[in-house]
Amino acid sequence: MAGAYDDRDGKIWMDGKLVKWRDANVHILTHGLHYASSVFEGERCYNGKIFKGHEHSLRLIRSARLLDMPSPLSADEIDAAKEAVLKANGFENAYVRALMWRGSGTEMGVSAKGNPVRFAVAAWEWGAYYGDAKWEGAKLDVAKWRRPDPLTIPTSAKAAGLYMICTMSKHAAEAKGFSDALFMDFEGYVAEATGANIFFTKDGEVHTPLADRFLNGITRQTVIGLLKEAGVTVHERRIRPEELDGFEECWLTGTAAEVTPVAQIGDWRFEIGPLSRQISDRYEALVRA
Structure with a gap:
């Protein structure tokens, strides 16, 4: 599949039925477009099975609730919609995007409780999010x-x-020849990349920012579990930027990023070392099991 995302062959699940890809449209006065009343999930399907798909469905509902949007579907119904999209498009390996938003209705101000909450699922074939950085290390x-x-x-x-701010920061990074950007949190501690969580190693142990100020990624949680199963000590804590100088390896985790090693952050350099490769291999084996 290629071309602009609004001009492709295939099917998208939208508000209870499969529709032609090009017909999956919303009105210009959709509340989510004007006021960001929208939540989503990014998931990957490997060999015909969505990795932790039900966990993603549950998180989508929780995200909607946090934005004061009641989900029109249960997690099981969301799971079924995702499976229907994969089957309709004949995908065995794909990226899956589930989206929930406030649509057009009787209100078009900040308040929109009278507007319906809508739901859609699309899927497409998508390779390594960071391209060659998957093997060479992201910058x-x-x-x-x-x-x-x-x-x-x-x-x-x-x-x-x-x-x-993720889009803005990634654009600025790409203009400088980088793959992505690293955020600090509101107090200046290391936080995350634009769409992925971050890990560091030192003396055989792993350090990762405490995920209470940004999204605690499902891939992040999975990788922490894999590390602990392998007997690796994991420290979830506040990390100061000046500590980056003492770390040896670094990698990113996310549904799109999977496990991607990092070679450089600003002026700091990192080795693409044995622990980065080990956890990447273990994650790859898990999602394809």
Whole structure:
């Protein structure tokens, strides 16, 4: 599949039925477009099975609830919609995007409780998110923006509005020749990349930012579990930027990123070492089991 995302062959599940890809449209006065009343999930299907698909469905409902949107479907119904999309498009290995948003209705101001909550699922074939960086190591800029205080926005929701500074920061990074950007949190501690969590190693142990100020990724949680199963000590804590100079390896985790080693953050350099490769291999084996 190729071409613009609004001009492709295939089927998208939208509001209870499969529709032709090009017909999956919304009105210009959709509340989610104007006020970011939208949440989503990114998932990967490996060999015909979505990895932790039900967990993603449950998180989508929780994210919607945090934005004061009642889900029109149960998690089981969301699971069924995703399976229907994969079957209709004949995909065995694909990226799956589930989306819930406030649609057009009787209200078009900030308040929109009278507007319906809508739901859709699309899927497409998508390779390594960072391209060759999957093997050579991603290069990250340091974003000028910071992840917001949890008291200013529901940071535990996978909400569209939280990605505005991610797009801006990734564009700025790409203009400098980097793959992505690293955010600090509102207090200046290391947080995450634009769409992935981050890990570091030192003396055989792993350090990762405490995920109470940004999304605690499902892939992040999975990788922490794999590390602990392998007997590796994992420290979830606040990490100061100046500590990056003492870390040996670094990698990113996310549904799209999977496990991607990092070779550089700003002026800091990292080895693509044995633990990075080991956890990448273990994750690859798990998702394809």
